Amino acid sequence: MLLSLDAATVRFGGRAVLDAVGLDVAEHEVVCVLGPSGSGKSTLLRAVAGLQPLSGGRVLLDGRDQAGVPAHKRGVGLMFQDHQLFPQRDVGANVAFGLRMHGVAKGRRDAEVGQLLDLVGLPGAARRAVASLSGGEQQRVALARALAPRPRLLMLDEPLGQLDRSLRERLVVELRELFGRLGTTVLAVTHDQGEAFALADRVVVMRDGRIAQTGTPLEVWQRPADAFVARFLGFENVVEATVAGTAADSPWGKLPVPDGSGQGSRTVLVRPAGVRLVPADQGLPCTVAARTFKGTHVAVHLQPADGPRLEAACALRDAPAPGARVGVEFDVAETLVLD
Amino acid sequence: MALPVAFFALFFAWPVAAIVTRGLKADGAWHLGRLADVVTRPDIRDVLWFTTWQALASTALTLLLALPAAYVFARLDFPGRHLLRAVVTVPFVLPTVVAGSAFLALVGHHGLLDQLWGVRLDTTVWAILLAHVFFNYAVVVRTVGGLWAQLDPRQEEAARVLGASPLTAWRKVTLPALAPAVAAAALMVFLFTFTSFGVVQILGGPTFSTLEVEIYRQTSEVFDLSTAAVLTLVQFAAVGAILAVHAWTVRRRETALRLVDPKVTARRPRGAGQWALLAGVLVTVALLLVLPLAVLVRRSLDAPGLGYYRALTDADGGTFLVAPLHAVWTSLEYAVAATAIAVGVGTLAAAALARRDAGRLVRGFDALLMLPLGVSAVTVGFGFLIALDKPPLDLRQSWILVPLAQALVGVPFVVRTMLPVLRAVDVRLREAAAVLGASPWRVWREVDLPLVRRALLVAAGFAFAVSLGEFGATVFIARPDNPTLPVAVARLLSRPGDLNYGQAMALSTILMVVCAAALLVLERLRTDRTGEF
Numbered sequence: 001m002l003l004s005l006d007a008a009t010v011r012f013g014g015r016a017v018l019d020a021v022g023l024d025v026a027e028h029e030v031v032c033v034l035g036p037s038g039s040g041k042s043t044l045l046r047a048v049a050g051l052q053p054l055s056g057g058r059v060l061l062d063g064r065d066q067a068g069v070p071a072h073k074r075g076v077g078l079m080f081q082d083h084q085l086f087p088q089r090d091v092g093a094n095v096a097f098g099l100r101m102h103g104v105a106k107g108r109r110d111a112e113v114g115q116l117l118d119l120v121g122l123p124g125a126a127r128r129a130v131a132s133l134s135g136g137e138q139q140r141v142a143l144a145r146a147l148a149p150r151p152r153l154l155m156l157d158e159p160l161g162q163l164d165r166s167l168r169e170r171l172v173v174e175l176r177e178l179f180g181r182l183g184t185t186v187l188a189v190t191h192d193q194g195e196a197f198a199l200a201d202r203v204v205v206m207r208d209g210r211i212a213q214t215g216t217p218l219e220v221w222q223r224p225a226d227a228f229v230a231r232f233l234g235f236e237n238v239v240e241a242t243v244a245g246t247a248a249d250s251p252w253g254k255l256p257v258p259d260g261s262g263q264g265s266r267t268v269l270v271r272p273a274g275v276r277l278v279p280a281d282q283g284l285p286c287t288v289a290a291r292t293f294k295g296t297h298v299a300v301h302l303q304p305a306d307g308p309r310l311e312a313a314c315a316l317r318d319a320p321a322p323g324a325r326v327g328v329e330f331d332v333a334e335t336l337v338l339d
Numbered sequence: 340m341a342l343p344v345a346f347f348a349l350f351f352a353w354p355v356a357a358i359v360t361r362g363l364k365a366d367g368a369w370h371l372g373r374l375a376d377v378v379t380r381p382d383i384r385d386v387l388w389f390t391t392w393q394a395l396a397s398t399a400l401t402l403l404l405a406l407p408a409a410y411v412f413a414r415l416d417f418p419g420r421h422l423l424r425a426v427v428t429v430p431f432v433l434p435t436v437v438a439g440s441a442f443l444a445l446v447g448h449h450g451l452l453d454q455l456w457g458v459r460l461d462t463t464v465w466a467i468l469l470a471h472v473f474f475n476y477a478v479v480v481r482t483v484g485g486l487w488a489q490l491d492p493r494q495e496e497a498a499r500v501l502g503a504s505p506l507t508a509w510r511k512v513t514l515p516a517l518a519p520a521v522a523a524a525a526l527m528v529f530l531f532t533f534t535s536f537g538v539v540q541i542l543g544g545p546t547f548s549t550l551e552v553e554i555y556r557q558t559s560e561v562f563d564l565s566t567a568a569v570l571t572l573v574q575f576a577a578v579g580a581i582l583a584v585h586a587w588t589v590r591r592r593e594t595a596l597r598l599v600d601p602k603v604t605a606r607r608p609r610g611a612g613q614w615a616l617l618a619g620v621l622v623t624v625a626l627l628l629v630l631p632l633a634v635l636v637r638r639s640l641d642a643p644g645l646g647y648y649r650a651l652t653d654a655d656g657g658t659f660l661v662a663p664l665h666a667v668w669t670s671l672e673y674a675v676a677a678t679a680i681a682v683g684v685g686t687l688a689a690a691a692l693a694r695r696d697a698g699r700l701v702r703g704f705d706a707l708l709m710l711p712l713g714v715s716a717v718t719v720g721f722g723f724l725i726a727l728d729k730p731p732l733d734l735r736q737s738w739i740l741v742p743l744a745q746a747l748v749g750v751p752f753v754v755r756t757m758l759p760v761l762r763a764v765d766v767r768l769r770e771a772a773a774v775l776g777a778s779p780w781r782v783w784r785e786v787d788l789p790l791v792r793r794a795l796l797v798a799a800g801f802a803f804a805v806s807l808g809e810f811g812a813t814v815f816i817a818r819p820d821n822p823t824l825p826v827a828v829a830r831l832l833s834r835p836g837d838l839n840y841g842q843a844m845a846l847s848t849i850l851m852v853v854c855a856a857a858l859l860v861l862e863r864l865r866t867d868r869t870g871e872f
Contacts, residue, residue: 051770071773072781084771088789097785101776149776 002027002185003048003153007057010043010209017043019209020057025153025187030179032200033189036232040209041189042081045155048187049078061153072101077151081158083142085130091117091141092126098149116144119178136167143175147184154179156188160195172198193233197221205229226338227267236311237270243337251307253284255330261337272299274334275312277320283327286310288320302328343688343750350747354722355575361725362568377569383553387573390549393464394533397471401528402521404472404623405479411620412480413487415608423624424480425859430628431477432801432858433851434808435537436825440832440847441631442470442542444638466542471535473627475528482524483517490516526585534578536717536811537825541832550574551717551811558721558815571718632851639844666827667849670807673823676742677749677806682799684746685753690783692754693761716811719744724815741823744812749802756801760794761787804857807850824850 003025010018017040025031033041046052048059050071059066066074077098085094092113099109117125120140133141139160146154159175160168176199179186190196196203197217205212205220213225224230227238241250243266248255255268277300286302289309298319302310310328320326362373377383412424430438446466490513498508536551543552550570557567608614723744764787772782788795810825817826824846831843 049770049774051773070778071770072776072778074774075776076774078771078774080767080771082767084765084767086768086772086786097772097777098775101772101781145775 001025001060002029002062003187004060004063005044005048005057006060008044008047008054008059009056010040010047010052011055016055016209018047021209021211023204023211023214025185027185028183030176030184030186030188030199030201031204032196032202033187033204033206034191034193034196034232035189035206035212036191039206041191041206042157043209044206045078045157045187045189048074048153048155049076050074051078075149075152077146077149077154079142079146079154079156079159081161083138085133085138085141085145087130089130090126091122091128091130091133094130094141095126095144095148097145102149112148113144116148119147120144121174135163136171139163139171147182153185153187156186158190159188160192161190168192168195169198175199205232207232223336224269224338227269230267230269230338235269235271236309237272237275238338239268239308241266241268243268246332248337252304252310252328252330255335256332257335257337258332262339267338269336269338270310270330271334271336272311272313274331275302275310276329276331277312277314277318278327278329280325280327283329286326286328288322288324288326290322291319302326304328343684343691346684346750350723350743351719354719354726357726358568358571358718358722362565362572373565373569377566378573383566383570386548386550386553389547390533390551393467393471393547393549394529394535396464397468397475397532397535398525398529400468401472401475401479402525404627405476406483406521407616408476408620408623409480409484409487411617413484414606415613415617416606417608417617423621427480427624427628428477429632429855429858430473431475432804432808432854433474434825434828434854435474435535435810436541436828436832437635437808437847437851437854438470438473438631439538439541440828440843441635442466442473442538443832444634444844445631464547467535467539467547469627470538470542471528471532473631474538475531476624476628478527478531479521479524482527483520486520487513487517523585526581530578530581530585533581534574534717537829541829550577554717554721555811555814558724564725567721571721574718635844635851636848639841639848641841641844666822666824666846669821670824670850673738673742673745674803674806676739677745677809678799678802680742680746681749681753681802681806682795685750685798685802686757686795688750689754689757689761690787692758693764716744716748716809716813717815719747720812720815723812738821740816741813742806744816745806745809746802748809748812749805752801752805753798756798757791757794760791764790800857800860804854807854807857 001024003023005021005023007020007022008018009016009020019040021040021044023031023044033044035041043052047054048066050066050069054067061074061076086097089097092110095113095116096109099112104112113126114123117123120143122137122140122144125137125141130138130141143159146156160171163171172195178184186199188196188199190199197220200217202214203217203220204214205225207228213220213229215223220229221233224233224235230238239250239252241248241255243249243257243261243263245263246257246259246261248257248261248266248268250268255270257268284304286304288300289303290301291314292299292301294313298314298316300312300314300319302312304310312328314320378387408427412420412427443466446469494516495508495512498512499505503511533549534551535549536555539547539549539552540555543549548556550573554567554570554574557563557570608617723740768786769782772786773779777785807823808825809823810829813823814826814829817823822830828843828846828850831839831846
């Protein structure tokens with residue numbers, strides 16, 4: 001394993017920001033840590049970089065314990081959330097900084113800076129002032145700077161956090177291609193699931209300093225480990241229910257669940273696509289509370305007579321107007337018993 | 340951290356300890372009763388009373404005259420505003436003896452007022468008060484005006500829209516925001532005037548004496564070292580109290596205020612009221628700040644053919660063993676050495692203080708660093724005199740003694756200038772450099788230094804100006820055959836005769852020009868932040 005965290009713990013005051021986290025990252029793997037703000041994901045990166053001392057546990061790089069190894073000797077790269085480009089240096093000098101620190105001769109340095117700027121799509125920008133760059137350009141320079149000393153592990157803290165949506169979507173694809181081509185090992189953190197799923201080979205969901213779930217993007221998306229992960233991924237239809245056989249008794253009435261689901265008191269998730277609208281005299285009677293346009297479909301928010309609201313995904317032309325009375329039926333293929 | 344601590348232990352704590360011992364210990368036993376004995380002596384009581392009330396009066400007068408100016412500089416836009424701001428600051432960095440001589444030339448015997456109307460103020464307390472205003476005008480204008488200029492005018496506008504009259508809006512919105520800055524400035528002025536030495540020494544004559552002057556008198560004229568030591572302790576306690584209150588108000592000042600770029604808050608004066616205010620401030624500045632200096636220059640030119648200046652090159656004047664002009668070189672040499680020491684020690688201290696993880700102990704050191712500034716130069720000089728004159732550390736014969744004392748006074752300025760800038764450096768920039776492979780030393784060189792280079796130059800300029808003008812400490816320890824400029828001026832003034840007087844004016848003028856030049860360079864370098872002075 002290139003990077004191993006072994007029960008890594010960081011406490012601020014009495015609070016454990018990182019609580020006995022165990023995590024392995026293999027060479028050439030792109031791992032994305034996903035979690036809401038305050039879940040400890042930035043602290044995780046800082047602990048690996050050597051910027052945040054551990055209160056307990058170990059960080060190992062290539063199997064060697066990093067306790068007592070200062071940040072500048074760990075050989076990892078870190079791209080900061082707001083880039084932290086050196087304001088008094090131009091683009092080229094920012095990118096060359098790490099090379100200079102590693103004693104690379106000037107001639108080779110200039111050549112490598114040129115290559116890196118080509119690589120990140122800013123050819124010939126070496127003499128530009130940092131202040132003159134747009135947000136996306138700053139992000140590219142920060143990336144080139146982090147890549148320059150060829151770190152064995154590149155860490156990205158909310159790499160695209162401050163950029164606008166369309167730019168973000170384009171850059172995610174670029175980053176993904178770039179890391180694949182260079183074979184870089186990457187540990188990134190983000191609070192944006194779309195970003196994490198697009199970027200990562202493997203996703204690690206964090207909650208309150210602990211790992212809630214790890215898996216490929218598809219696994220995590222298809223089988224959220226618990227109600228927290230499901231809600232964090234944006235699923236609203238999560239209820240407590242009592243499962244018996246292939247039926248679950250919930251505030252929304254009887255829900256069909258797949259064969260072989262866990263039995264007893266459970267949390268049940270129904271994806272919006274599994275909430276089917278039927279005429280008002282059938283199924284669970286609901287009132288349409290609101291609807292929001294989602295581009296490819298409309299999310300319809302439904303208020304049943306009893307129990308929490310439901311979200312249904314509806315084709316654009318079929319969406320009922322707010323106030324309309326409808327019935328709801330549930331599709332077993334989109335229903336999942338968690339835990 | 341180790342070097343600044345050692346520096347202060349050796350050249351500040353130890354001399355102070357020596358003063359305590361000298362004052363309260365005799366024949367191996369402590370005599371704490373001596374404190375009470377000295378303080379209750381009628382003559383000393385008079386000194387204490389005068390020190391306090393003149394400081395209060397000076398502070399009140401300064402606020403009265405300078406607060407309107409703070410408003411004018413902050414909120415009114417007029418041609419020559421920046422030049423005028425620089426002019427107002429000149430007195431603050433001028434040596435006290437220059438101010439003393441300037442006011443002597445204005446209101447003293449054969450002074451301008453004496454010649455015009457037969458009015459002499461040098462025997463009254465007014466000369467001292469006016470000179471104190473002259474000095475501290477800039478403290479108020481810069482501290483209060485600096486904040487005022489950055490207060491968001493939209494806050495007042497918001498109050499107006501909510502139904503407040505202009506006066507109410509000012510009273511309820513602007514005044515509460517300014518109050519801590521006014522308090523901090525007032526305390527600073529009180530501190531400077533409470534420990535005033537050069538001004539009172541020159542203008543006070545035999546009648547008026549502050550604690551500081553009395554300490555000097557007891558040491559060098561009465562030779563009663565233990566009384567001087569006790570007085571030093573009294574002053575020490577008073578200054579400590581004032582600094583504690585000041586630190587408290589500064590902390591309050593840091594409460595969240597919405598600050599904006601000062602450039603956008605100034606408006607052209609409108610209406611008779613604002614024009615009158617502007618005119619009033621301009622007249623005050625002209626009469627109080629510019630006129631004394633103009634008279635000083637004029638007096639120095641009184642002798643035909645620059646006679647006073649030519650006399651400075653002449654060693655036969657009898658006042659010194661060397662030509663007075665020699666003092667210029669001595670002063671410059673000392674100032675360079677003192678600046679180097681102050682910048683070195685001060686930068687290290689500021690770097691240690693700026694660390695985010697600095698503990699309580701280190702932050703306590705911050706307050707300690709301010710002490711030499713307030714504890715008064717005379718204390719420093721006196722302490723050096725009695726502490727560093729015997730083995731293991733006998734520096735009495737060494738030229739380094741004077742720069743060391745001056746550096747001690749200069750370090751707080753260096754720390755005050757560097758600290759806000761160092762604190763403003765984003766920690767994550769340093770972390771970014773560390774992750775890229777920079778060792779802690781390289782981080783400082785590659786990240787901090789380029790960002791603070793200007794502040795460093797400003798700090799050096801301050802230390803240089805302080806050292807050039809330093810009088811209180813230097814007068815104790817400068818060797819008679821090697822006086823600095825201020826010491827030479829004071830000595831010339833203390834002798835009778837037109838030639839001595841004229842030479843003092845000429846030397847003062849030279850000193851003023853050097854200091855003003857240093858200041859103008861500083862103003863150009865100064866970052867847009869107001870700093871802490």
